[in-house]
Amino acid sequence: MTEDKKSCLQEYKLEQDNELRFEVETKGEKVYLTLKSGLAEIFGTELVKGKTYEFTSGAKVAVYTWQGCTIEVKGKTDVIYTAKETPMIIYSNCHAALEIMRSECENDNKRGPIAMVVGPQDVGKSTLCKILLNYAVRMGRRPVYVDLDVGQGSISIPGTVGAIVIERPASIDEGFSQEAPLVYNYGYKSPSGNSKLFSMVMDQLALTVKERLEVNKKTRHSGVIINTCGWIKGDGYRQLLHAGHTFEVDVVLVLDQERLYNELVRDMPNNVKIVFLQKSGGVVELSKSARTENRDQRIREYFYGTLKNQLYxxxxxxxxxxxxxxxxxxxxxxxxxxxxxxxxxxxxxxxxxxxxxxxxxxxxxxxxxxxxxxxxxxxxxxxxxxxxxxxxxxxxxxxxxxxxxxxxxxxxxxxxxxxxxxxx
The missing domain is CATH 2.40.30.330 (Pre-mRNA cleavage complex subunit Clp1, C-terminal domain)
Incomplete structure (x- = not known):
């Protein structure tokens, strides 16, 4: 079921392993979502029953339920539909495998698994990272999130690489807490801007992350989740191999591209697990202008905050x-x-x-x-x-x-x- 420009108040009953996906593109538009019954989550963060969540223009939302739920949506969405086929069970299995590795590392007092998420542009790499981090935190872990996607800049602003310890699930509207991030300036919106500088900055970030893992036992056992950019050919591919080497990754999760998967199986060390995953059907491909607009919006929020959390x-x-x-x-x-x-x-x-x-x-x-x-x-x-x-x-x-x-x-x-x- 696809409904374009759906407005007013609608109630959706989702069966188990279903996902309600919607987009809010119209500027100035607001959409309100409330979980009426059952259990549901957005990218790994649980919804509180009866609480109303607000989404503004630019929001792309996927409400997933493991057991079934009833969702109330108020406002005008550009697209809204229920998806009965989702990769969430596969993503959950990835989390479960990482959790087994964490438990073994905890017993042996070793460093936890370092997982790197790779794939072309617009396949949901950042979303998968968020899901895995949220699931880890809900298990009582304190993983490190590393962002190497300089075009997006989810930890600071575009043009940077950074790391942050995740201590609590991301809030539905504001994302992960941005307290005490570790940020290195690169200064370009793509690794191709200055590939040698990008390698040097990435090496320094990896060195600092390893040092911090040694300081805190809980974080050391919890491991690292690494997000990468969508440049996967030529120098971009060589940068992925370099990132895998410098961060000493244990697991590489490849989204949506079998060719990249096979190249990594060929070129990565034998002790690194390479896993192929399908992308979510709700992933939206961004135009070049939309990507530029998102970058500008990210910098604007750095200085002025969001509608809900304004800065001066x-x-x-x-x-x-x-x-x-x-x-x-x-x-x-x-x-x-x-x-x-x-x-x-x-x-x-x-x-x-x-x-x-x-x-x-x-x-x-x-x-x-x-x-x-x-x-x-x-x-x-x-x-x-x-x-x-x-x-x-x-x-x-x-x-x-x-x-x-x-x-x-x-x-x-x-x-x-x-x-x-x-x-x-």
Whole structure:
């Protein structure tokens, strides 16, 4: 059953292993969902019976029930239907297998399983990660979530890689708690922007995650779930192999592409389990413009929050003399001009000091924890991000949009390739 532009109040009775899927695309539209009876969940987070959940434009929702339930939906949806065939039992089996591995590691006091989710764009990798993390937390675990999808940036903003310890299930409307994330600045919306820099940043993240696993016993036994981007050919595939090696993964879950599955079976070590999974029928393919809009919305939420949790950023001026501004990457030199011992690719990760100019207007700047002005900048995690809203060359000042007031945690700022046009 598919109903387009369905409005007013509707009640849906779902049988066991059914999923109610709907999308809210119309701007300004709100849809309210209430579980009236039975048990149901959204991407692994249980719904509270009788509580009303609100969804706004851009929401793509799948309400799943193991035993059957009654759902009330109020408002106008662009698409809504009941799916009787879902991959949820297969995903649940993946969780059960990971849980067996966790229990064995707990008994032997070893590091828990490290699972990496891979596949092309728009097959539900982020959703599968959320389901596996929610199920793990509901079993009393504290897994680490690692996000390598720089185009989406679910832990911080696009253009970053990061990790966070998951201590409680994601809320239906706000997702996982964003307290104390570990974030590294990469500065491009795709790993292809600077593949050498991406590898270096990923290696540093892996090193820090391994160190943190050693500190906390419960997290060590719970293991890691890694989300990856949809670039799976050529250099993208090599980056997946590199990620598997550097994070020392035990399990790779391949969504929707048998060719990728077979390549990984061929190229990954024999001790790594490669599992092929089908994607959910509710996955929506995004256009390039929708992907760009989602990226902009993610950055906007970083500064201004969401409709339910609004934030009020600060704007202030800093003198050029008060900051140290850098960018990563320099123009390539001909091989004949390279200094002795320097490799042709080294210019991609060269840290260059720059003077503020109108060219950095609307660009994001990472506030780095780096103390030195050399490679420290690449390997240091960041305190957060600011956006350049004005550059005054006469007064030699720069105006920044910032989540917090002056002073900044550090005066070392790193230019990102990503931009944000502030419409507020």
């Amino acid at each position: 950023p600060h704007s202030f001026d800093l003198k050029w003399s008060e900051i140290k501004l850098f960018k990563i990457g320099a123009p390539p030199l001909p091989d004949s001009c390279l200094p002795h011992g320097m490799k042709p690719m080294d210019h991609l990760t060269k840290v260059v000091s720059i003077i503020p100019s109108p060219g950095i207007l609307h660009h994001l700047l990472a506030v780095s924890f780096a103390e030195k002005e050399d490679e420290d900048i690449i390997y240091s995690h960041v305190a957060g991000f600011v956006c350049v809203s004005n550059v005054d060359t006469e007064r030699q000042t720069i105006t920044l949009l910032s989540p917090q007031p002056k002073p900044l945690p550090n005066n070392v700022l790193v230019l990102s390739d990503l931009q944000f046009m502030d419409s507020h």
